[in-house]
Amino acid sequence: MRNADRLSLDKMGDVLSADAHTLACCSGGPAVVAFDLSATPAGRKENDIAPGPVSASLRTDNSCIPDNWNANLTRPLCQFQQVARHSGANPMVPGMSLAPSKGVRGDAHPIPTNIITGGDMMKRTLTAICTAGIALGVGFAALDASAQTAEDFYAGKTIRLISSTGAGGTMDLYLLLFMKYAQKHLPAGTEMVLEHRTGAGGIVGMNHMFTAANKDGTEFGMPTPSIVTNTFTQPDATRYVPNEFTALGRLVDLPRVYVARADSGVSTFEDAMETPLSHSILAIGTSTHQVMAAANDVIGTQFRAVPGYSGGGPAFLGMEQGEVQSTTAEPANLLVNKWHLVEDGTLNILGWVGIDPIDGLSDYPSLLDLTPDDHALRGVVETVSNTAAIGLSLIMPPGVPQERTDYIRDLLDTVMRDPELLAEAAERQIPINHATGAWLQERLEADMGQPEDVRDWFLQLSQQ
Amino acid sequence: MEVISQFSAVLAGIFSSQIILYIMLGAVIGTLIAVLPGIGGLSGVALLLPFTFGLDPYTAIAFLLATLAVTSTADSIPAILFGVPGTPASMVTVLDGHPMAKRGEAGRAMGAAFTSSVLGGIFGAAVLLATIPFIMPVMMRATSPELLGLVIFGLAMVAAVSGQSLARGIGAACLGVLLAYIGQDPQTATLRWTFGQVYLWDGVGILLVALGIYALPELVDMAILNTRIAQTEKENSSALNGEWQGVKDALSHPWLMTKSSGISAVLGVVPAIGAAVIPWLVYAYVSATTRGKSQFGNGDVRGVIAVESSNNATVGGALLPTLTFGIPGSAPMALILGGLLLHGIAPGPDMLVGKIDFTYMMIATIVVANIFGGFLAFGLTRWLAKLVFVRSSILVPIMLSIVMIGAVQSSRSWGDVIAVILIGILGWLMKRARWSRAPFFLAFILAPLVDRYFHISMNIHGWDWVARPFVWPMLVGSLLFVVMLMLRRFFQARRRNEDRAPAQWRVEFRPSADLLFSVGGLAVTFAAFVTSLAWTFRAGILPQIVSGLGIACCVIALVTCVLHRRVPDAATATEGNFDIETDFGQMTQKTVSWRAGLFLGALCVMCGLGWLIGLPVALIGFVLLAMIAMGERPIQAFVICVATSVVGWALFEKFLRLSWPNPLYQLFGG
Structure with missing residues (x-):
């Protein structure tokens, strides 16, 4: 008994x-x-x-x-x-x-x-x-008792972690880090495997998690940061409701930093309002385009989109080569790999988009701070910033027993606060910015609560 | 000289540490999984990535790189033996390697392939070492217009591999381009020919096209013939001798190897064109410039040597942009980049200065792994070469299952299964109709790059990009190459016909695969043209140009089908078709079509069944039934089926932990 x-x-x-x-x-x-x-x-x-x-x-x-x-x-x-x-x-x-x-x-x-x-x-x-x-x-x-019974449930099971982007990317980096330390806290015999469900900017993976994945708690995964905005830009293709997923928590946010070549004569957002700059982005309608267009529409910068770059790396290289004059970069990459370009005066940093301040870039303005509270497109900037803040997070398909989602939420919290993980991440220069499942759920709800005109802005952008 | 002393110090360091053990382990794993079509290479490295977490950065990267470096050695084994490329990088090996196997020279082909792989890999690494000082300035100047020039030059090579009929070659290339245009257009976000399927947004995976266009048709033909791959027993008793002959062949063409691996290492540096494209370019170049009697595309050992030394050399080249800019030079390199980031190694110019030792270590790993990989492949050959004498009734169902399992690794959805079968049917028809598949595949890979760099160049420079210093010579070179090729063909044809009676033309309707394919191609290109009119100008202009060209080519092909030029003593072309062909012997066209339909129909039924009850179960059922249908005794078929299922389960489910598309019962039952 x-x-x-x-x-x-x-x-x-x-x-x-x-x-x-x-x-x-x-x-x-x-x-x-x-x-x-x-x-x-x-x-x-x-x-x-x-x-x-x-x-x-x-x-x-x-x-x-x-x-x-x-x-x-x-x-x-x-x-x-x-x-x-x-x-x-x-x-x-x-x-x-x-x-x-x-x-x-x-x-x-x-x-x-x-x-x-x-x-x-x-x-x-x-x-x-x-x-x-x-x-x-x-x-x-x-x-x-729920934690204990959930632990019993997971004992000996194989947990499939869904990655919604291609193998070897940043998403894998974080999932593998999580897996390595999660193993320490899971019951003996429980295994974790990484599974890639890629395509359509992550929509394939998220559709899979919502409709087809096992709903017993053995399958959960990482959506792309655009989990909500995808439903605005692609209402027909997304077969999931973002806020019906159970948010498990965030591993790191993915803010973006606006950078311009110094030889363009632009060193601040104000300069960029005066001087038109060519600006490398990935495909039309994707998040790099949204970030650029939000700055144009809200604070009046004059970035001109040059779409078609195959990834963040090539888009940055295009600017480094002088092919385009500006782009947005991931701060982690900028601070670690490309900082010499800022130090030697090749590049200027204009500002950034996101919610949490970025260590090392605290002197620069954020797009959200520059947006007046009563601006008609305030909701757009909020959503774009939230997308950056959602970053790389974990979500569970809907319908999983509460005790198991709680168990995995607790697991994520424990793992992301594990001193050993933090030490390893610091040593490998992998930024960590953990946030709880409750926080993440709020972000999803907030973005889904945006009015129709905000949704329309995203839809229009993707239908040029 | 300093470079050499530093490099040898690093090399010595590798041998005196545990790294060497991991390189060996990586080479063993890489070799074993590369033999499984579709599963080796990209998916193989992806599967290994998590295991490197516990290792130190040097060891982990060496392990991954070793796995990758040997892949393009061992993937030529299935390419030569079955005509089924192990990875897209070995597609070109099929062209000459498989006909050699059919002649009973599998051992020789593999001997030549492995020797040139090893030497090509090593030479590629050496070229890399020598070019390190120039890499940064070159990379900084390679902007979109320059890359566009290079890609257009690559497209010009399509003409060289388009076989006897230029119209069919270009027509096939147009079909390849149209296939590549499926998906979301980055310029306008227009969904081109996605038919409401999210699956098609990112286009059709390169792995699926590689498996569908070459692997499936070969298996279908094997099923139709229902004999053994090697028709002669010539090599049975002396497989080893065959290998030595191959080694000697390779060693007696040092200039060919140097040339192709040198070009490939340098081209490998260019991001976006990797091991799937470069061997084609090298092959096209070599086959177009080789003087004298050649049998390229028909089992010429020089084709194998050129291609195999090329695809191993690209690995080193692709490493550099990965290290210096964090931009992977090829798809598998993206995984190495992931490994680097995972282990806290930041790519950047410093990799060639402060952290040059690490770069040397990686190049040394490529060299060492290539040598190991060569020995391992030679070791395996002894066993695997005997497979060509196994009855098709056993081999085909099992190989087909492996190909299907490899295919679903593309994105683990039913779309993969459907796409690979449809492309397989297309490939089989092209093979029957003698429409060369090489331009189809090459154009499929290059078209999106042309699209991308063209739009970026136009957006930034307008038409001025054409006049840039590096670009116009490339464009002129491309044009000259095509013109030269056409002139040469024209004169060859004239010389052939000179001493013969004048040709007579007459119109004749004769149902043939060629006619069928021309009509089908015309319908597809026409439909593509009409549907693309609905898109905006920027989204539609290139598809319209390509489909327009396709229509023209199909019409010309159709005319030549109907209008027969009767040459007195049927002058068969001396130039190769750049495609493998199957000799059906006495079999009538009707029998061939009937059996092909039966086999492909069974495949479709199997996949439909798989959708209901799960792919693994359906595959096992298919293997059993296909074996019996192809004439195996039921008991024997059952035993073989059980044995392969157990091995497959252990390998795919337990060791590699592959995941499968969800069957219907899970979607609604769960």
Whole structure:
């Protein structure tokens, strides 16, 4: 009676006493009946988030359990936001499966039908357990066992991390760093593999995560920073709703820095309002174009787009060669690899776009600060800045049991604060700027809440 | 001299540390996975990247680079044996290597391939060492117009590999360009021919085209013939002798090797044109400039030597822009760049000054890995060369499964499966109709580059880009090359016909693959032209020009199909078609078409089934049924199928951890 020991019956009140009695008598058949409703992470109640699901496990003193059942077997009892449906794909017990499907808020607890072999008694028992679960969950919303059961779930599983851009890129860098240290904190035998689902500027990967990926918590991944703006520019192709993903947290932000060649005579944004500059971007409508156009439309710079560069590197090289006069750069790359060009006076830094100040570039203005609060396109600058701030983050497909998303959120927080990871990142000059899942969720909500004219601005830009 | 002493110190350092062990390990892994078409090379390095995390930067990069460097040695094994390129870099090896294998000279072809791979790789590294002082200034001057000039020069080479009929060659190139235009246009964000599929936004993957255009048609033909690859047993008893003959062949062409690896190392420095393009250019150049009797495209060992010394040499060249600018010189180099960043090594000019030791170490790794790779490949040959004597009924289903698994590594979606089959059908038709596939593929790779650099150049310079110092000589050179080639052909043809009776023309309708393909090509290019009219001027102008040219070429091809020039004693062309051909012997056209339809139909059914129940299961089912259908005894087929499934499961699922496109039941059941 591993978990049930911690169940404090006296708090349940009269309504539940009968059910608790039933529970205590339950030793008449093979079933998962042990459960713990006593606690949930303290933060959850304060944040007013619904309590997590409750799982039942096998009682060790139940003599009716067949020998071939896994001793660690657990079954979701009360999912609250999930409905369990048969998927035929759960390997824990041969021929048995319960996997939560995409959540419908307000749906009741699952009935794990194919576990029941003990007749009416069992049905009553399970009903009782679930009733008790709901009552307890709603009543106390203070459970602690979810982390442990999630850990049980992940033990021995293979977690697939989806990368939505090509192999070997910056995204891989961060995913591999995360994987290396996550391994330390995951249960023994749990493996992580990296999987690339690339295409259409990350839309393929995000569509996959929303529609096709496993919704049991074993698949999550990294969208492109443009997770929200993609839905503005490509409403037909995006088959996901950004704020319906569960945000797990951010590893680093990806602000962009406006740079211009010194021989163009431009050294500030003000100069750039007077002097037209050719400006290298990737494809029309993509984030480098958005960042450029937002500056033009809001503060009046006169950048002229030269599209067609195949990546950030070639776009920067084009400016370095003198082919174009300006571009935007990733600060990490600029500060580490290209700073000599700023020091020897070849390049001038005009400003940057993003939310968090950038170490080493604090003297330069941000586009958001330069935008008046009442500017008609303030929302555009906010969205562009948010996109930079979202940077490289992790998201979980919708419909994953809350306890597992919480577990992975906690994992990400722990990993990104791991002193060893921070030391290694510092040594390898890999910037880290961790933010929590709650923060990230807010960004997604904020961008999705932008009015129609902001969405239109993005759409127009991609339809030139 | 200082360079040499520093370099040898680094080389000695490698041998006295654990790095050498990792180079050996990388060479072994690289060799083994490069043999699997589609899985080696790019995906191979991508799969290994996570494993390097625990290593120190030097060891990790050496490990990755060693894996990559040997890939273009070992990938010629499937290219020669089955006509199935292991990676896009070995596509050209197929042209001469596979016909040699069919003649029973697989050992010789592989001996020549490996020797020239090793020497080409080493020589390429040497060229690199010598050019390091000039690299930075050259790179800084290589702006979009210069790159455009270079790419146009590459396109001119299309003419050299277009086979007997220039119209068909250019027509095929136009089809390749149109295929490359599928996807989102970076200039206008117009979605060109994506048919509402997000999958097509980024265009069709190069790996899929490489596998579809060469690998699938070869497997289909093998299935139709249903015999063994090597028709003669000539080499069976003396595989080793064959290899030695190949080594001797390679060593007796030192100038050819020097030339092609030198050019390739220098061209490899240019970003964007990597190991998939350069061997073509070298091959086109070598075949066009070789005097005397040659059998290029028909099993000429010199073709193998030129190409194999070329593709290994590009690795070193592609390394430099990666190191100095952080701009990968080729697709696999992007992964090495990832490795560098992962280990905190910032690319920049300092790599050639302060951190020159690291650069030397990487070049030394290429040299050492190439030598290991050569020995390993020779070791494998002894075993693998015997595969050409295995019955098609066993080989084809298994090879086809590997190709399909390789194909889905492109983006792990059903789109990959559909694309590779469609391109495979196109490739088979082109092969039957004798429309050379070389210009098709070359144009497919180069067209997007032309598009990109042309628009950037026009945006910045207007038409002035044409007059830039490096650009106009390239353009004039391209023009001269094409004119020279056409004149030479014209005079050759005249010389051939001189002593013969004057030709008679007559119109004759005869259903043939050529006729069918010409009509189909005309329909496609016409449809492309019409649909592209709906786009804005900037998005549509190049597709319209290309499809217009395609229409013209298809019309000419159609006319030559119908209007037969009857030359008295049928003067067959002496010039190669730059394409491998299958001799179906006594088989009638009807039988060939029937069997091809049956095989491709079964493939489609298999993929449809895969969509329902998952690709791995469907592939196993396909292997079993295809073996039985092709005449294996059921029990034997079952045993082989179970054995290969177990090996495949261990390799793909457990070791490489490949992922699969989601089948239908998971989409709706989960």
